[in-house]
Amino acid sequence: MTDLHVHTTASDGQYTPSQIIRMAADLGITTIAITDHDTTAGIDEGKAEAEKIGMNFVSGIEINISVPKGEFHLLGLGLTHISDSLRGAIARLQQNRTLRNEQMIAKMNADGISITMEELFLRFPGTVIGRPHFATILTEKGVVRNNQQAFDKYLGRGRPWYAEREKMNLDEAVVAIRESGGIPVIAHPMSLYISWGRLPDTLQNYFERGVLGLEAFHPSTRMTDCLRLEECARKIGYFITAGSDFHGERNHAGRSLGRTCNNKIIDDKFWTQELKPALQSASNCN
Secondary structure, rough: OOEHHHHHHHHOOOOOHHHHHHHHHOOOOOEEEOEEEOOOOOHHHEEEEHHHHHHHHEEEEEEEEOOOOEEEEEEEEEEOOOOOHHHHHHHHHHHHHHHHHHHHHHEEEEEEOOHHHHHHHOOOOOOOOOOOHHHHHHHHOOOOOOOHHHHHHOOOOOOOOOOOOOOEEEHHHHHHHHHHOEEEEEEEEHHHHOOOOOHHHHHHHHHOOOOOEEEEEOOOOOOHHHHHHHHHHHHHOEEEEOOOOOOOOOOOOOOOOEEHHHHHHHHOOHHHHHHHHHHHHHHHHH
8 A cells, every 4th residue: 555645744734754654554554655735844754764664755745836727736756855946945935834824814813813823833833834724723712613614714715814825836846856856746636727628738738847747546536537637647648646645634534544536545556656667767867
């Protein structure tokens, strides 16, 4: 069993990197990728724990890419080190996250909700603060019933307390990932919100710009669409990955480590026949 898309407390996950690795081992997962949002802070801890138990560990990151509409999340999988370009990008993205968080807090305060950055840092130490953390605080304060309601009523795009944040240019992100020894992979491509008619040309464009993998199998996507994504991507030349995008039971409830769309177990082939050969090929080209 494999899982190539997992989050930890280094960003918006519920469990620490060590806890994630131990949970994965208990489930029989033999290969795992930690892919936190805009940070690589969880990699060292996760890798060390994986080495203790003999689990294959893939160092990764998930970066939000600027697109006209929809959401484009780019995974960087198989990082061997953190290049200056990636380190600089992470610093800029996190600085912008801080500005965005302050804007969201100002909106909440203006509506009579008492919340501060200090409160968030105390509640979630060592974490890249984002909207899921706000949702948890709002739930704990009784402002909403649960995290999902927080997004639906207040934190989602177009809602009263939403604030935009800076996203990274695709070409810059591809360079930063490649200079760090990794491979760029499109995460949950249905979130691009591109029609099936336009999707092939869009994916062709991304491929020509250096994005080589596509996460065709994701728990938010129907199996029929996953298979259609795989077929489309293979015609272009992408390799295919699958992930749970697991954040914990509190955030994105219903997702499970080692399982993807239709709660299907993630086959080891996505590591042995897809990502691993792609990483070896990329390494030989450098």
